[in-house]
Amino acid sequence: MHKSRIRILAAALFLFIVAFKWADEDFTKMISEKLLRYRQAFPIEKAYLHTDKPYYMTGDTLWYNAFLVEGALHNPDSASNLLYVDLIDQRSGKNFALRRTYLTGGVGNGEIILADSIPPGSYSLRAYTNWMRNAPESFFFHKDIQVFDPAGSMPAAATGKVxxxxxxxxxxxxxxxxxxxxxxxxxxxxxxxxxxxxxxxxxxxxxxxxxxxxxxxxxxxxxxxxxxxxxxxxxxxxxxxxxxxxxxxxETGYTLVVDNTSNPLKTRIIAYAKVPDKAEVPVNIVGHSRGIVAFVAKGKISGRGLMMNIPNTDLPDGITHLTLFNEENRPVSERLIFIDHNHSLRVRIAPSKAAYKQREQAEIEIAVSDTAGKPVETHLSVSITDAGQIQQQVHDQNIVSYLLLSSDLKGFVEQPGYYFDDTQTERKMHRDFLMMTQGWSRFKWDEVLRDSLEAPKYYLEQGITFAGEARRNKRPAEKTALSIYVSTDSLSNFLTAETDEKGQFALYNLIFEDSLKVRVQGMGKKGNQNLNFSIFPQEIPRIAPSQNPYFPLTVDAKLLNDFLTRNAQDQEISRKIRANRERLLQEVTIKAKKQVQRDPRKIYGNADASIKVTPELAAGRTSVLDILAGRVAGVSVTGFGMNARVSIRGNQNEPQFVLDGMPVDKDFIASMNVNDVESIDVLKGASAAIFGMNGGNGVISILTKRGNSNYDYTQDIVPGVLVSKIAGFNVPKVFYAPAYSPKDPPNLNPDYRSTIFWAPMVKTDKNGKAKIRYFNSDATTSVDVRVEALSTSGSPGFAKSTYSVN
The missing domain is CATH 2.60.40.1930 (Macroglobulin (MG2) domain)
Structure with a gap:
């Protein structure tokens, strides 16, 4: 999708170099190819989370909307579809939640319930993909979150040397x-x-x-x-x-002095050098933005230095990295600058009224356009909070400040929104201070310039990975064929895999919600019961506990007290409502004829014959076919074990074998452990017609204990078989927003929601507009509306507004 944009940048770069003749073609080609090779081998992904509010109370729910973009151009079409979101206690480094969020087009959403068991304190909300683990953990998305207990306990102020x-x-x-x-x-x-x-x-x-x-x-x-x-x-x-x-x-060395704040149209670069026995020093200066070359210039540093002016129009929004290379093509000096063409999306928030009444329905129109005023169809998320309880943080992080600034700097950036606030007249100068004090370190030049690159350790994930290891007699079971039966409440399927030389196996890119039942066994004819399986656990990146946890909030004491009081009241009302519902349900008596639930594994009706496999019947049998022999009229089983032959009603061809609703071959059935079989159904003639031509010779349907949705997975482990469950994508819940009518009795249950409304998956239409409707609470207050957006072309947008409730 963004190859065309890269070609345009490359063409513009070529014209720029030819026109000014700043750099040798060989050096320009070398640097461009090295950066491109590195970017292709290690493409950058950036994750960002928009949350409903900056702080919470135990028992509350944290709502988030997730954005994942390709790191160079910020297009929301990055290859990964699985985003991990977790909540880390800054004091202990303990992970109190892990959410697997499914992304469609780089967007997803979810929530974390802050159970009462979560201790109050400072937390880091973290988001990352498996691919992002190839970079340092500091380049994951982090957001400081404060969780209060009902008493509003505050951490002691940290003390120590500056x-x-x-x-x-x-x-x-x-x-x-x-x-x-x-x-x-x-x-x-x-x-x-x-x-x-x-x-x-x-x-x-x-x-x-x-x-x-x-x-x-x-x-x-x-x-x-x-x-x-x-x-x-x-x-x-x-x-x-x-x-x-x-x-x-x-005593010797190189340095750069850069000014891109005095003149909005150009950046002045002055290079100095002190090299023994050299009056003039040939150098090259490379400018790149997020790994894409913006310019390459050549010159000679004399005693007065080397000065050049770079047109800012040729540089993209965000951070540009300037590197000075000596005559040996080694990087010797670096400097960061920030370019702000203000190309972010224009987001306009328009409430239908400047003031509403309590519990009145509010209607808000959101319009999104580009810098030219053209409407933009885009995805956005909306958070609406009670300003009487939630104090929005001054110049807090938003999607614009994160993608263009914070994500490309190492370390914590305080008040990042300040550097994008047009009302702050000194922000450009202060932003340049930031460029000089917090360097960009996604890669090191010696890694980029080396002849060969190491293979990435972590791979891209477009779904859930199920991986494990098989051993036979304590040795890796290499090159062993495996059958893997997977099932959910509504779906089931047979998959196959093969172990590698280390006995390891894996299934990639599984798409399922909640959990998946898995059964693994060998498909070989010998030694299946000697296999021992183990599943590789989910590897969660660790974070070192902070010696002095950062307390991220500035909250007025009265406002915090109102939040805690009303939040506790709201939680208590919710608990009483749930308790009343439970008591009402306990008093209900339903009389009706018991309906036998149909087994979803059977696409047929009643079988012509059925064998219930008991432990006594399975005793001494080595094959399912041995159980079948001589027990069903019209069914002939000749031979023994893997060499047995089956026919129904004298047909020359063997019947169709089906395992838990899925067609399989006879060898697979013959290799099964008989203790894993629940029952055997035989279908003859018309009964088998539902299977079409495959049922012309009859059907033998094997139903396993583990294929039954009511099977208890805590039963005894069958030798050579692994049975387990693996976690899937978390199903996002829907934010509950009450609907009121003028006929409702006043204040039946007090409503003082701190998050009045949360809409994470809003899309604008072809006119760039979207409308949301919801009901206000009982609070007489000001209401904060915050919108974050990201276009398909990678342009972020942010806006905020307020209205009052009287």
Missing amino acids: DLQFFPEGGALVAEIATRIAFKAVNASGKGEDVAGFIMDQNNDTVASFKSEHLGMGRFQFAAKSGASYTAFLKEKSGSVMKYEFPKVN
């Missing part, structure tokens, strides 16, 4: 080259800390001072002297001074 780090522009501090130093100060809770301090040299002379401007970040000019060493000092609020390390001074 973490202060300095980042020379371009990566290195080179002697006698004037540059800029960015810095970032973070407190023990993980938030930016406003700081001020100074720099002293080895002679204890103050050579520079610094003061943060935004969330603990700032920047200052600095020129290091040859042979000098420096130390940073931080002035604390108490009046004391703390000592910190300052970057080491290199």
